[in-house]
Amino acid sequence: MASTAPWTQHKPTALLVLADGTVIEGRGLGAEGEAVGEVCFNTALTGYEEILTDPSYTGQIVTFTFPHIGNVGTNEEDIEDLTPAARAGAIGAVFKAGITDPSNYRAEGGLDQWLKRRGIVAISGVDTRALTAHIRVGGAPNAIVAHAPDGIFDLDELKAKAATWSGLVGLDLAKDVTSGQSSTWTETPWIWNEGYGELAEPDMHIVAVDYGIKRNILRQLAGLGAKVTVVPADMPADDILAMEPDGIFLSNGPGDPAATGEYAVPIIQDLLDADIPVFGICLGHQMLALALGGNTVKMHQGHHGANHPVKDHTTAKVEIVSMNHGFAVDGDTLPDGVEETHVSLFDGSNCGLAITGKPVFSVQHHPEASPGPQDSHYLFRRFANLIRERRGEPALAER
Template sequence: MTASPWTKTKPTAVLVFADGTVIEGQGVGATGKAQAEVCFNTALTGYQEILTDPSYMGQIVTFTFPHIGNIGANDDDTEDLTPAARIGAVGAIFKADITEPSNYRSASHFDAWLKARGIIGLSGIDTRALTAWIREKGMPNAVIAHDPDGNFDLQALKALAAGWSGLEGLDLARDASSGQSSNWTQGPWVWDRGYSDGDGKAAHIVAIDYGVKRNILRLFSGLGCKVTVVPATMSADDNLAMSPDGIFLSNGPGDPAATGEYAVPEIRKLVDSGLPVFGICLGHQILALALGGRTTKMHQGHHGANHPVKDHTTGKVEIVSMNHGFAVDSKSLPEGVEETHVSLFDGTNCGLRLVGKPVFSVQHHPEASPGPQDSHYLFRRFINLVRERQGQPALAER
């Protein structure tokens, strides 16, 4: 694979694969170089939310939608809890050059935002060809580099890409997690009004932060929950000492088996406590490990906002957001653990529940941001498990 035929000027950015393949284009955003896994995302909107999702830590995102930048960037659409730490994608790849912002919510040009965020960008390449390459051969390890003068030591970059171990066996949740406990009060965004705080009177939810997204916490707050965010490494005993009404296991980056080395024993204790437990993405995967299942590395992963998933408990098909490169092996789930959701793209597992206990999880992102809101009901499903334990009437899932 080489530079696109319309690239006329000297390349100022390159993508170098471990096998020596080089893609040339024009650099945008931050300068420098970064090792990472290359994936593609098929979402039509939400590029800022995607790049700031902590689950993309250690990855370079190829956007299949060709025009990126038209809504600019702002402070409201950032998804990681600590923007100063810049936890999320390290690189981004676009077909066209970044477009000028044309949106009333824009606070800065997207290129300036990428620079401030430290994300290295590559534009002007055939992203369809790259996407097809990933679909055929899997997500490659690579180095993305941007130098305005176009000076690259390709052999050194190839060696750097080949020397990276990749995401398998890598625990990134510890680095993506909060360093200390904190309270979250901000509710969902409402058009023309922005964010408002919840009252925190309905229930107390402890959210274990493996790299949590803000919109997950907002939806809990919007349902009247007091939300306490705690580090990934906090013990089950310390979590239970806060007298929560429910436990949430968040999304996050890296290999679930590596994170599970310290998380799984604590999650087992939380499940045994009898409290309602709800997991999303990485939280789903490590819950599966805690219940006796296995996880595997996917060939190309699921990244986008147009994935069809069937909920076996309702029979409905939802269009959802997804972002994961590992999956739960549904055949490994032991007796007493039921598959509740499945991808209609490839049949992979997208949800489970523990029979007889208020414990369930999903692989996809019901909080959306970006993406359709078909699965928002899952938050009400969880809160209804809490309300049942409290002796309160159930909310309509809708």
């Protein structure tokens, strides 16, 4: 799977070592050192900065199937983790081509230096098509990516670390990326040539439980007039309800939902008893399913990209969405009274649920579209309408 580019005739400065002993040579980029995690592949053509800063990628090494990564540089507007100093997100990256100088009017710097600052270990010169095929056949492997400018590696040690890493199953990673304390969010979505706005007069209050939340989710909520209070993942339900929210949002995040659910599920169950509108995305969707009595499963290769077709059974429409998850809800385990609202047209896996007769729903995909198409933005309006309906106010148009 190593590249045949001319520079590979010299000593490699980076290695990707899979748990099965496969060794892939390349050129090191970003941070020096090593990072062990699960290797996945992402099929998005744009948005590499948003992908690498998505806290849901914590514990993962992202292989980009698009060959030219870094050509538009980086900037401070496109990061997705809530607390940049914590540097939540992908721990490693795999590229086909080397990083070129940035060419974009929004660029504030190059990707290589940006990777260094964030501590992301990267390797380029890899046959990413072959690596992607390897993952599709064998599943997402555990691996270690190492970068040493002098090209000196202890291969036996790297193989041992890759082979003995425990993997994502059973790991509660939300505790590592959640907010340390409550905070208020009022920034609204980005507008071309203007930047981000600021919510002046909120007309609703949403409490967002942070399992690894993305900034653009918060912006979408604020854009509909919501002041958002972001709270830690383990905040008790009584403390959340004491804030008198109009709605509760369960965020995306990394790791095994069953592990995070050990403390999060009882909180969610108490919140559901309050009969307040609830909306969940990604990990929040999975843990809502657990709270309702369903099960989650580890996927063979996961869904990662901005080109996934999903059908909304409530409208019979098909939308193209962003996905980023290695676990999924087992739709067959959803109890009576819980409706499967969305399904993946790639593999038929569950992508959404709703409680019959209650203002509670969730989706597996990322309707905030960062990166990705905006087909699913209507879901935020659907959530706002549940709040407006509860208050006796007219609904907003979903589209």
